[in-house]
Amino acid sequence: MKEIIDWDKFVELNWQKKPALFDLPDEPPMNEFDFLQAVHHLVNGELEASPRIRLFADGRNIGPGEEDGLISFVGTADIRSFAELVDIATSKLDSDTFTMILNDGGKLLPEVKEKLKDFLSSLTERVGVAPSFTDIELFGGSYKNTPFGIHRDFGNDNFIFGAVGEKRYLLWPPEYFSKELQENVDFQIKDNLIIASDEALAKFKEDALAFTVTPGTFLYMPDWWHVADVQANPIQLTLHLGLYSQVDLPSLGSIFMSELLNRRSENTNIEVEYSGEQKELPSFVSELVSDIKHIVSSGELEEHANNWWKTRRKNNGFS
Ligand SMILES: [Fe+2]
Numbered sequence: 001m002k003e004i005i006d007w008d009k010f011v012e013l014n015w016q017k018k019p020a021l022f023d024l025p026d027e028p029p030m031n032e033f034d035f036l037q038a039v040h041h042l043v044n045g046e047l048e049a050s051p052r053i054r055l056f057a058d059g060r061n062i063g064p065g066e067e068d069g070l071i072s073f074v075g076t077a078d079i080r081s082f083a084e085l086v087d088i089a090t091s092k093l094d095s096d097t098f099t100m101i102l103n104d105g106g107k108l109l110p111e112v113k114e115k116l117k118d119f120l121s122s123l124t125e126r127v128g129v130a131p132s133f134t135d136i137e138l139f140g141g142s143y144k145n146t147p148f149g150i151h152r153d154f155g156n157d158n159f160i161f162g163a164v165g166e167k168r169y170l171l172w173p174p175e176y177f178s179k180e181l182q183e184n185v186d187f188q189i190k191d192n193l194i195i196a197s198d199e200a201l202a203k204f205k206e207d208a209l210a211f212t213v214t215p216g217t218f219l220y221m222p223d224w225w226h227v228a229d230v231q232a233n234p235i236q237l238t239l240h241l242g243l244y245s246q247v248d249l250p251s252l253g254s255i256f257m258s259e260l261l262n263r264r265s266e267n268t269n270i271e272v273e274y275s276g277e278q279k280e281l282p283s284f285v286s287e288l289v290s291d292i293k294h295i296v297s298s299g300e301l302e303e304h305a306n307n308w309w310k311t312r313r314k315n316n317g318f319s
Contacts (some may be wrong), residue, residue: 010220011082011118011216012015019171019211019220020219020306021211021212021220022215022218024161028161029119029162029239030110030115030117032081032082034109034111035082036080036081039074039108041108049104051103051104051108052103053071053101054087054102055101056099057093057097057099058096058097059097059143059147061147062093062123064102065173066287074089082164082165082235082237083139086141090142090266096142097142098142098143099140099141102139103137105135105136105239112136113318120241120243131157131317133244134241134243134318135210135315136204136239136241138237138239138240139228139237140237140238141234141236142235143228144234145228146227150172150193150194150201150204151225151227151228152174152225152244154192156243157220157222157242158221159241160219160221160239160240161218161241162214162215162217162236163239165234165236166230167212167213167230167236167238168210168211168213168229169210169212169228169230170208170209170228170229171205171226172207172224172225172228173206173227174224177189180185187200194225200266211229211231217309260288292303
């Protein structure tokens with residue numbers, strides 16, 4: 001499902017919230033060398049601020065003490081590849097697998113942040129995608145699966161860039177884990193995680209859409225259910241640009257409506273009306289409808305939307 005990047009096509013995918021794998025027309029925003037150099041800066045205390053790092057050994061979350069230990073240990077070694085870093089980590093942690101998750105990646109990789117800003121700004125210009133905020137994250141190591149399994153990050157669409165090795169992602173649309181499926185397959189949803197037997201997981205895998213991200217490609221992943229399911233050499237590293245709460249008409253509408261309601265509540269004391277046993281539609285609703293008609297016909301809604309849009313586009317979601 002690899003495609004030459006076509007932003008016009010991307011607009012369609014974005015609005016329909018459909019995942020797709022693209023070829024990068026230029027160099028990847030971060031390669032293996034950029035990452036190793038950044039780790040070197042981190043351990044030598046050359047960064048202005050430290051990113052948040054979470055480490056897992058055989059899926060077990062490692063406490064902050066061990067995390068600091070790992071960073072200083074890595075700093076003393078002359079590491080030439082990501083595979084070597086993973087080797088050092090697993091031998092120090094005495095584990096078979098190692099997972100590294102890093103948030104606030106812009107703190108570790110300021111130059112990469114600039115490249116991602118450019119990437120997103122050209123996208124904003126062309127297709128009008130402006131997130132409310134962004135996060136740059138790194139996910140890598142020698143694991144076969146995401147340690148916490150199939151999960152969903154609500155309101156968080158991702159661009160996933162390959163940096164080292166191959167990483168396969170399995171994706172399911174939001175409606176997949178439905179009540180109807182629950183009648184036939186035994187699983188639970190807890191804190192946006194899927195809890196299921198191996199047998200059930202095998203069935204889910206059969207139904208998944210699979211995409212393999214490599215250096216030179218990137219995956220657009222809307223906020224679907226997902227899990228990394230690494231097939232080949234387990235050593236891999238990906239760079240994620242997470243876009244939170246993207247532009248959508250319902251959110252624009254609801255922001256405007258809540259402001260409108262607040263405006264009316266000053267006049268009609270809505271809170272008092274709602275606090276009683278309200279069986280019928282309150283009379284202010286019809287007044288509100290005529291207010292909305294007036295606001296739309298007078299152009300006030302358009303003005304409001306334009307202001308909202310300008311604020312949203314100001315920095316492409318980068319703080
Ligand atoms: Fe996730």
